Amino acid sequence: MTTLIESNEHKSLREAVAAFAQTHPHTTNAEDGKRLWQDAAKLGYIGVNLPEAYGGGGAGITGLSLVLEELGAAGNPLLMMIVSPAICGTVIARFGTEEQKRAWLPSLADGTRLMAFGITEPDAGSNSHRITTTARRDPATGDWILTGRKVFVSGVDIADATLIVGRTEDARTGRLKPCLFIVPRDAPGFERRPIDMELNAVERQFELTLDDVRLPADALVGDEDAGLLQLFAGLNPERVMTAAFGIGMGRYALSRAVEYARERTVWKTPIGAHQAIAHPLAQAHIDLELARLMMQKAAHLYDAGDDVGAGEAANMAKYAAGEACVKAVDQAVHTLGGNGLTREFGLARLITASRVARIAPVSREMILNYVSHQTLGLPKSY
Structure with a gap:
């Protein structure tokens, strides 16, 4: 999947993370997750968003979101990337005292400590x-x-x-x-x-x-005296990163389904030649690409210091990614039929996991409330 708005640096980072993610087995237990976290941290991926002055990569939420997306696209999403460097690291970097920054940011960046x-x-x-x-x-x-x-x-x-x-x-x-x-x-x-x-x-x-x-x-x-400002400084990155989490998961499911549809032959041609199979997969791809564009917009706005614009875009990105993720996973399972529910193909576990992108950290209904109130100017019902 390619995009026209990424810088050369971001494209290089995406390619490097994608190659790294392929070298790891799927994270199915705590030990696997710990090993993946440590290896990613050694390459600078965990703290890529944090300030360079404190050991980070200085690539902002834009950089961190593509790291999580590519890990997820390889079947290895790291949920704590949303929490530790994105929420906690961002809040401390923006609002923490110098002592707090020195105490926490370097170790959050190199992955030796989590928050x-x-x-x-x-x-x-x-x-x-x-x-x-x-x-x-x-x-x-x-x-x-x-x-x-x-x-x-x-x-x-x-x-x-x-x-x-x-x-x-x-x-x-x-x-x-x-x-x-x-x-x-x-x-x-x-x-x-x-x-x-x-x-x-x-x-x-x-x-x-x-x-x-x-x-x-x-x-x-x-x-x-600045509680809400500081709170939302962490919640906007959370929404962007949740979008990356969902997009990566959706891409992984879609890739497994496409691979299967190319090879699985029931009649004379692979099932991917049938439009009843091909068109829903194409729609899933389109939805994931559109969600990614909104995620990138939100990340760019946030990194540029536009908290208001980022708030709207981050909510929209999270909504779009959640919907796209669930649809991609469901269609992937349907494409594989009974095989979609076996451990061998690893899609059944995503049926539950994909719902996380819809309900957390904020439900799709509350995002629709946000857009109707803040963007469209409609009155509140609560």
């Missing part, structure tokens, strides 16, 4: 205004004390810390405002419980409990 991200709560999914995890100051020490719960937090067991979205009280208005805190994995009162998922993925999902977790004053990332 998880906790925002979703049992009673606060898409509505972040309902977050109840609170952070209060200890007047005697200046420490922060966090209390609350989080759910569907990826990779907490392999992360060295979790960037937690909590809420602090505004001294002027008395209202709660979102703030971001770095919580070390071994912090007293910080407990995790794995969620029993039917999703077949290397990274596990967790429910977190924060029971009066005491953190030093410098655990707060950025300005206490």
Whole structure:
């Protein structure tokens, strides 16, 4: 798959990552995932978006998204790339103190440390205004004390810390405002419980409990009064990277289906010669290409500093990629028939995984709400 808007540097990066991804077996367990992560990090792929001054590649979200896409297209998506370098690394790079940048960015860039991200709560999914995890100051020490719960937090067991979205009280208005805190994995009162998922993925999902977790004053990332700005600085890259995740997965499924349709012969010609097989695969290819164009637009806008434009484009990219991914996977399974459900061809596991691109980190319905309100100017229903 080619595109006209990539720079020569990005084209070279894409080719190098694609070649690298082919040298690894599919990531089917935690050990495989760890080995792939480490090998990718040694080549500079994990931190390609982070500032060069702190050990990164300086290629922005544009570079990181194509890395994840190509890994996914080879059947080796790394979910934690969305979380550790894209969300957490971006937030720290943009808003962290110099001490936080020096402490975290080099190790996030070289892959030796990972950071998880906790925002979703049992009673606060898409509505972040309902977050109840609170952070209060200890007047005697200046420490922060966090209390609350989080759910569907990826990779907490392999992360060295979790960037937690909590809420602090505004001294002027008395209202709660979102703030971001770095919580070390071994912090007293910080407990995790794995969620029993039917999703077949290397990274596990967790429910977190924060029971009066005491953190030093410098655990707060950025300005206490700029919470929403800092939060969305991480969520836009998250949407772009989720789009890359879906596009890569869709490309992988489509490639397996095309390969099968070229060879599988039931009558006189391979089944790929029949339009009932060929046309849906062609449509899947078109949808994936269109989603990729919107993803690239969103990444370019974000890297150019246009947060407002990137917000709209990132939501659209995530929506388009989720739809394209699900359709590509479904069509691939249908193309292979019974073989599409066997372990040998590796497509059945994508039936569940592809839905992730539709429902996380924000549902397709909430994206449609966003576009209808923010782009079209229609009134809200909630």
